[in-house]
Amino acid sequence: MMGAIWQSGLAAAIAFMVTAVMGPLMIPLLTRLKFGQNIREDGPKRHMAKAGTPTMGGVMIITGVMAATFMTAGSGLEALTAVLVMIALAAIGFWDDYIKVVLKRSLGLRAREKLGLQLLIGLLFGLFLIYFFDRGSTILIPFSGYSIDLMTVGYILFMIVVLVASSNAVNLTDGLDGLAAGVTVCVAGAYVIIAYLTGHHEIMTFAGAVGGACLGFLIYNQYPARVFMGDTGSMALGGAVAAMAALTRTELALILVGLVYVIETLSVALQVISYQTTRRRLFLMAPLHHHFELKGWPEQKVVRVFWLCGLASAILGIISLKALWQ
Numbered sequence: 001m002m003g004a005i006w007q008s009g010l011a012a013a014i015a016f017m018v019t020a021v022m023g024p025l026m027i028p029l030l031t032r033l034k035f036g037q038n039i040r041e042d043g044p045k046r047h048m049a050k051a052g053t054p055t056m057g058g059v060m061i062i063t064g065v066m067a068a069t070f071m072t073a074g075s076g077l078e079a080l081t082a083v084l085v086m087i088a089l090a091a092i093g094f095w096d097d098y099i100k101v102v103l104k105r106s107l108g109l110r111a112r113e114k115l116g117l118q119l120l121i122g123l124l125f126g127l128f129l130i131y132f133f134d135r136g137s138t139i140l141i142p143f144s145g146y147s148i149d150l151m152t153v154g155y156i157l158f159m160i161v162v163l164v165a166s167s168n169a170v171n172l173t174d175g176l177d178g179l180a181a182g183v184t185v186c187v188a189g190a191y192v193i194i195a196y197l198t199g200h201h202e203i204m205t206f207a208g209a210v211g212g213a214c215l216g217f218l219i220y221n222q223y224p225a226r227v228f229m230g231d232t233g234s235m236a237l238g239g240a241v242a243a244m245a246a247l248t249r250t251e252l253a254l255i256l257v258g259l260v261y262v263i264e265t266l267s268v269a270l271q272v273i274s275y276q277t278t279r280r281r282l283f284l285m286a287p288l289h290h291h292f293e294l295k296g297w298p299e300q301k302v303v304r305v306f307w308l309c310g311l312a313s314a315i316l317g318i319i320s321l322k323a324l325w326q
Helices: 002-032 045-050 058-072 077-102 111-132 151-173 179-198 201-221 230-247 259-278 288-294 299-319
Strands: 138-140 147-149
Touching: 002 058, 002 179, 002 201, 058 077, 058 201, 058 230, 077 111, 077 151, 077 201, 077 230, 111 151, 111 230, 151 179, 151 230, 151 259, 179 201, 179 230, 179 259, 179 299, 201 230, 259 288, 259 299, 288 299
Parallel strands: none
Antiparallel strands: 138 147
């Protein structure tokens, strides 16, 4: 076990260094290519100053995770699977960013196109887990110590929902400088521990790499951000989180571990439902982090409060799997 802990820590350190070193190389390159962020006109007015900040910096995170994982975990099946899911979602995000930033189509991929690709990846991932990886169709129930068997078809459908929800939830959370990256550090840290408890050493390493890469990215992404991760990074991180949950059979615990993601997504859904049915908005603006901005909170305060909530929910998620501690 000490070897696995050491390997996870090494992966975090390598991912941090790779991502940090890439910053001075990638940021000027993205600036020269004019890969600048477009800012929503209906968003908080203070965000207009961020227009033109280089985006698609998620490439730095992905490179750091890949380098660290393959250098420490080698080509193990679990590690390779997690990396492939991350890359598949990153490809969708990259395509979306490319359309928005390079082709100057502000809406990027159409919603149905993006959803269709996510559904396809979720389906392939679910099939792979069942028929090739032999993961089985059981999932752990938080706080109970029990598991439930969803059966083959049920689990595949469930996995599609998990992957689509996770990738979109991280994407929605990525709205303030350092917010998504900081929350994902907490989630990845939780999965280092969860993977340790469930005996998935390669996922420990992968989770360490994800956390280290996000920390390295925060050097350039914390307020005032010099680069944004874009959909390339946020969707990649959503895929990585979903993969960690699936491979450790803790998909339901992910609701607690990533509670900030869940709340951000629910705020958007509730806002839409409320406006469609009553023509009233529950929040000044959704996702929820923008509501607090419009209430007058400084951006840094919103981010730090959400980081603390991310840390608390990560701890809660670990506690929910207390039966694994025995």
